[in-house]
Amino acid sequence: MNYLLLSAGFWEISFDLLIGFFETLKIFSVTLLIALPLGLLISFGTMSKIKILQKACATVVWIIRGTPLMLQLIVVYYGPGLVFGTGAGLSAHVSTYITFGINYACYFSEIFRGGIQSITKGQYEAGYVLGMTKSQIFFKVVLLQVIKRIIPPMSNEIITLVKDTSLARIITYYELIFFAQRYIKNGGLLWPLFYTAVYYLVFTAILTVIFNRIEKKLSYFKA
Amino acid sequence: MAYLEIKNFCKKFGNTEVLKGIDISIEKGEVLSIIGSSGSGKTTFLRCINFLETPDSGTMILDGETLFDAERDKKVKESALRTKRLNFGLVFQSFNLFPQYSVFDNITLAPLLQLKERAKKDKTIDYSEEKQKILDDAEKLLAKTGLTDKKAAYPCELSGGQQQRVAIARALALKPKILCFDEPTSALDPELTGEVLKVIRSLKGEDRTMIIVTHEMGFAKNVSDKVVFMANGVIEEEGDPKEVFDNPKSEKLKAFLTGINNKEGE
Ligand SMILES: Nc1ncnc2c1ncn2[C@@H]1O[C@H](COP(=O)(O)OP(=O)(O)OP(=O)(O)O)[C@@H](O)[C@H]1O
Ligand SMILES: [Mg+2]
Secondary structure (H helix, E strand, O other), X not given: OHHHHHHOOHHHHHHHHHHHHHHHHHXXXXXXXXXXXHXXXXXXHHOOOOHHHHXXXXXXXXXHXXXXXXXXXXXXXXXXXXXXXXXXXXXXXXXXXXXXXXXXXXXXXXXXXXXXXXXXXXXXXXXXXXXXXXXXXXXXXXXHHHHHHHHHHHHHXXXXXXXXXXXXXXXXXXXXXXXXXXXXXXXXXXXXHHHHHHHHHHXXXXXXXXXXXXXXXXXXXXX | OXXXXXXXXXXXXXXXEEEEXXXXXXXXXXXXXXXXXXXXXXXXXXXXXXXXXOOXXXXXXXXXXXXXXXXXXXXXXXXXXXXXXXXXXXEOXXXXXXXXXXHHHHHHHHHHHHHHHHHHHOOOOOHHHHHHHHHXXXXXXXXXXXXXXXXXXXXXXXXXXXXHHHHHHHHHOOOOOEEEEEOOOOOOOHHHXXXXXXXXXXXXXXXXXXXXXXXXXXHHHHHOOEEEEXXXXXXXXXXXHHHHHHOOOOHHHHHHHHHHHHHHHO
């Protein structure tokens, strides 16, 4: 591999980094897959009338949002081994998915909560007097209005996630930045590390376009 | 016994007694107007009728069926509540249309959801035929409220008067036995109130049973069969509209009417 790295030209390196980027993309996708539904559940929890559940969820959100993601990664990855002895513990991949999933779920849950609570009581009451069930009101009336309102903060958070994925490197998840750093270690080649910015930029540009499309799609109504 | 009989509705929020024993009876096809100053409990009363609030005491009998009895109905299941609510329609002061649906879909949303539920339980229902009926009904309601050309518009594209007419059509689509209005024109510019009142007046022509909370005294006087004046959570005076407006007996009603006349004279 060292030999390959040293003799590699621009396109080979670009391709190699693309493979690293796929790892980044994997963290990104799995995190969303976990954090979107989990975030919704947590937001329901923080809005629950059941006091214990509400307090428990609020405490989790406070702890997760109040400590660095990097620290959370270290605790999840190294913690079990320290407490139960080596051999216990999760792989770097699983640790990353769990930590990112929970971390982003907490941030999303606050966005969801804000969105859901911003819908006026009148919308629910209109649904009630039309004989609709609570779930019909949520899915047929409230949800799309909430989605419209949370698109801007969600797109912000999701674009932050693109770049946060690079933190996984510190618990040996080999993603894009790690791939680029190999070139420094093994051949003193610095530019691939700077070059990774292009991958992040292109990806966030694509996300921005997608979010703008959704925003435009939902601009036919005011809510 | 009257079509709708409400006895002794009381409602407290915390320590404030908002309704202190309201009795009302309406015959089928009658229009009852409720007037009264701000904070007298009119909205709360309508919300109790529509099962958005639960009265602390009292009973409500509609068409011989006891819909509510505070002694009996301490805890009512959500599904039972839905069925009870469907006896009534409510038009809000602030319209509360569903912004993401077109005018037509606002009107048909709830009836179609109900049809789907019924069709799931009862396989003998001819779904497409019933659906067509709902769509045809909605077209008729659009025509009746003068909104046929706004069928595909979204609420944000409509004036307040148009939005309120959609809200009326939406409530009528469920064929409520009694339609309630909570100050349907209070959120409108003065030049838009006429078109909404005209629609309500046309409903009176169809012998619909209605309860209207309003600050439009002229309208209340000539559309109602009966007027109720509420003050501080009690019915202070009630009766024939001409009697109530032209010959008020209680001091409070006199003061209230004078206040309104002064405001209108300004
Ligand atoms: N959910 C609630 N919690 C506490 N107090 C309430 C609640 N709803 C209404 N009230 C109080 O009850 C009283 C009557 O309110 P209500 O809205 O029924 O009056 P209203 O006659 O409709 O007045 P308006 O003409 O201003 O609409 C008011 O003092 C109000 O503050
Ligand atoms: Mg009111």
